Amino acid sequence: MHERRTALDQLSRDLHGTPETRFEEHYAVEQLAARLAVAGFEVDKDVAGLPTAFTATHRGPSDGPTIAVLLEYDALPGIGHGCGHNLIAAGGLTAAVAAAAARPGHRGTLQVIGTPGEEGGGGKILMLERGVFQGVDAAVMFHPADRSLRARHALAASHLRIGFHGVAAHAAKAPWEGRSAAAGAQLFLTAVDSLRQFMPPTARVHGIVTRGGGAPNVVPDYTEVDIFVREATSTALDVLLPRVLAAADGAALATGTTVDHAETAPRYTERNNNMVMADRLAAYTVGLGLELEPPSEQHPAGSSDIGNVSLALPVIHPYLQICPRDTPGHSVRMREAARSQRAHDAVETMSTALAALVLDLLEDPRLLHEVRAEFQASTSVTAHGQEPR
Ligand SMILES: [Zn+2]
Ligand SMILES: [Zn+2]
Known part of the structure; x- marks a missing residue:
């Protein structure tokens, strides 16, 4: 022994x-x-x-x-x-x-x-x-x-990577030629917080900005948010997930950027x-x-x-x-x-x-x-x- x-x-x-x-x-x-x-x-x-x-x-x-x-x-x-x-x-x-x-x-x-x-x-x-x-x-x-x-x-969990694609430009000389991927990511995270009050209490949505741009004087053409979306069951997650993805689409629309998303791990x-x-x-x-x-x-x-x-x-x-x-x-x-x-x-x-x-x-x-x-x-x-x- x-x-x-x-x-x-x-x-x-x-x-x-x-x-x-x-x-x-x-x-x-x-x-x-x-x-x-x-x-x-x-x-x-x-x-x-x-x-x-x-x-x-x-x-x-x-x-x-x-x-x-x-x-x-x-x-x-x-x-x-x-x-x-x-x-x-x-x-x-x-x-x-x-x-x-x-x-x-x-x-x-x-x-x-x-x-x-x-x-x-x-x-x-x-x-x-x-x-x-x-x-x-x-x-x-x-x-x-x-x-x-x-x-x-x-909890059932989805591990999402959400990428915003903008247009790079000089941030002082010609910002109007750019479309900020950072603005897309920012608005998306704000939209998730606005949604939060109207999610079931069992939901958990939390994430970080993993890529935020290269330099403050360049309008970022790419940013990335890694976010986990969790719910009590897979069935409930299937209901919540499209709402979170719609927030990403909305943020892209509002900022003139485009968005793509992928799951970085199999869904739990x-x-x-x-x-x-x-x-x-x-x-x-x-x-x-x-x-x-x-x-x-x-x-x-x-x-x-x-x-x-x-x-x-x-x-x-x-x-x-x-x-x-x-x-x-x-x-x-x-x-x-x-x-x-x-x-x-x-x-x-x-x-x-x-x-x-x-x-x-x-x-x-x-x-x-x-x-x-x-x-x-x-x-x-x-x-x-x-x-x-
Ligand atoms: Zn462990
Ligand atoms: Zn662990």
């Missing part, structure tokens, strides 16, 4: 000290794959056309379900592991290796799926679209946070949490002295690429407290927490509970039946336009 903890800490701190951003996680994949191979998993790298995606498979001697443990390992540009994905990778790997070691003759298939590019890359969505999750009956993971929760809702859907699995996990963590709070409307929601997977198969994405409450995500404080003793104590507990859950899902057909029944009921509700929980 002590050895497993030492290995967990070493791997996690090694990844923390070697941050790699989306789709560049070559060192992390090398480390994870090597350890999984030693533990008897059959490793496939370069999955789904993504060089840093992988699967590692541990087949038992008899037929049964396929249960996956999902790993994330990308860091944030500039900050490093401010989202604590080093803990997801090391904790998830520890859980899978422990489960396989505890019951090498388990039913079915235990799979570790390495999912790169969570931070703005939508790696899981690409892997889902390319068939990696086909045949997976259920998938589990956890995410570090400032509190421990069984589940939390996540809302998250459908499987509470049968989440509650079973919570029962195990409580036994180990860790309470996972039940979901609440009060918990603030972000977005994640596991949303799309959660509409295709049962998943859980519980949260594990590694730092004081209200520590902001994606911050230097969160990054420092992600290599702390406290974090690794918590991850050790979580990985033990996850291993127990994974073995239950492999070995107990009644549990998996309940998991599937809840999944089917929840997705048929979503299909009729109501919000999943």
Whole structure:
């Protein structure tokens, strides 16, 4: 047991000290794959056309379900592991290796799926679209946070890049010959703020100017705004998105510029949490002295690429407290927490509970039946336009 903890800490701190951003996680994949191979998993790298995606498979001697443990390992540009994905990778790997070691003759298939590019890359969505999750009956993971929760809702999100094209001119000698792309971007952001009062309270629209022009004495011929549009569900997002794009069209019309827009990542859907699995996990963590709070409307929601997977198969994405409450995500404080003793104590507990859950899902057909029944009921509700929980 002590050895497993030492290995967990070493791997996690090694990844923390070697941050790699989306789709560049070559060192992390090398480390994870090597350890999984030693533990008897059959490793496939370069999955789904993504060089840093992988699967590692541990087949038992008899037929049964396929249960996956999902790993994330990308860091944030500039900050490093401010989202604590080093803990997801090391904790998830520890859980899978422990489960396989505890019951090498388990039913079915235990799979570790390495999912790169969570931070703005939508790696899981690409892997889902390319068939990696086909045949997976259920998938589990956890995410570090400032509190421990069984589940939390996540918003559907569109990642837009809006470009305004103007006409360059000397800003003093002949400004009337120019058309300012900066004016287009400015008016667009103002229009979004004017719309905001008339958006549902569940909407979140926020962005930055990523290109604002070259020099103050030149009328800018190109500017760019990166903006995220989020709503409680994909259905609601489909209603909001055209209103935001209409604001961009209007800003272009008013300023004599033209506008184009593109999505810079696959669209994230809302998250459908499987509470049968989440509650079973919570029962195990409580036994180990860790309470996972039940979901609440009060918990603030972000977005994640596991949303799309959660509409295709049962998943859980519980949260594990590694730092004081209200520590902001994606911050230097969160990054420092992600290599702390406290974090690794918590991850050790979580990985033990996850291993127990994974073995239950492999070995107990009644549990998996309940998991599937809840999944089917929840997705048929979503299909009729109501919000999943
Ligand atoms: Zn994250
Ligand atoms: Zn993050």
